[in-house]
Amino acid sequence: MSCLLSASSARAQTDVDSPLPFGPVHCAGEYQHHLQGVCTDNDQAIYWSFTTQLVKTDRQGQVLQQIPVANHHGDLCFAEGKLYVAVNLGKFNDPQGNADSWVYVYDAQTLDVLAKHEVQEVFHGAGGIGVHRDHFFVVGGLPDGVQENYVYEYDADFRFVNKHVIPSKWTQLGIQTATFHDGEWWFGCYGTPKILLKTDADFKLLGRYEFDCSLGIVGVGPQ
Template sequence: MTSKRERQLANTICQGTYPHHLQGICIDGDAIYWSFTTTLVKTDFAGKLLKQIPVANHHGDLCFHDGKLYVAVNLGKFNDPQGNANSWVYVYDAATLKELARHATQEVFHGAGGIGFRAGRFFVVGGLPDGVEENYVYEYDGDFKFLKKHVIKSGHTHLGIQTATFAHDRWWFGCYGAPKILIVTDADFRMKGRYEFDCSLGIEALPKGRLLSASGACEKEKGCNGSVRVAAPDEKAGLKYLAQDDQK
């Protein structure tokens, strides 16, 4: 990605409003992809709407790999101690948003809500009941054969993990709560830090040590919106938003 392209992401607002709130973002070299729970949206880096499609409730966080979008989907209950989730990964062509495949990920016991990609493997995260003091990551190969359940000694986070990305030798996980929480681990899910930073609506890797963090809000009469800003790792805060002049 060129410096000029990265600067376009300085403070991008997604064109339009949508019936349900933002769940996650990902990018390729030309576009931003936004998951608004029941609407999948593609914009350019300036936020101009290129394409949108209706999708099943609940489409969560998503990742881009090899020309395709992979979205964590739960058609059942979230955060149920007894399970009762119905977890999937839906695959879309990034160019057209045409659905290509659906992969069952029923091992994600409390509901698939987020997904990341690293070294040929997909990693799915999701819900969490009250009182559970750790989070879980479910590892799949490139064909979505289940490989392993990982444990993050994170302490409890409200409703589990919402968003995930692997960037700059770290996993970055966005979580709900009051305050919102960012969990950072090494490549093997060993804790590196727990911070009060809100990337619960989307987190994505950028070059040069930066990341892209999403925000959004809903208004009863207008619907829900989304935006992204560039952030950099910070020893005290976990991540810190950059001013546009700092993004050169």
């Protein structure tokens, strides 16, 4: 699968001294699985997670590095020179919770693996991750018919802090992507139509929109 970064899937944030004109970015190459998430280093690089491939490109989409990764690497985020990727090695969306949820940490320059953190509290499978105030927030799968979504909060050392509930109504396979921007959380979901959820910093639901951010979502411009 080849991919396009655009307003319909994600938005690239760049430094104010060398702004990237807003528009589509093609990730060069073909990949076996579909895009799970994107993030940037707020400067020169875009990172793309393709389930079993982690790809680093420049701002024009030319590949700088790529590595094979375990199935299933999901959405990712950038913080302090590192990439944090939500990973599930078990089953997604299982009511019995047969997931195997992790966060893998990579060096953003080299894509070397730096750490692997268990996040087994993510009961239905870790699929997405965002960062806010040095805490990490992991989202993921959801069994059919469950009328709320869950966000699992961890501190900077990946000690479990809290499980937050979003009264979102059911979304197909839970939440795929997450980012915190302009004081609010944004969550991309599958479905027909695909759904974008917006909450405040405390996960109070502010909006539910028919808009596709299920393959990645990144803030644009200053916070």
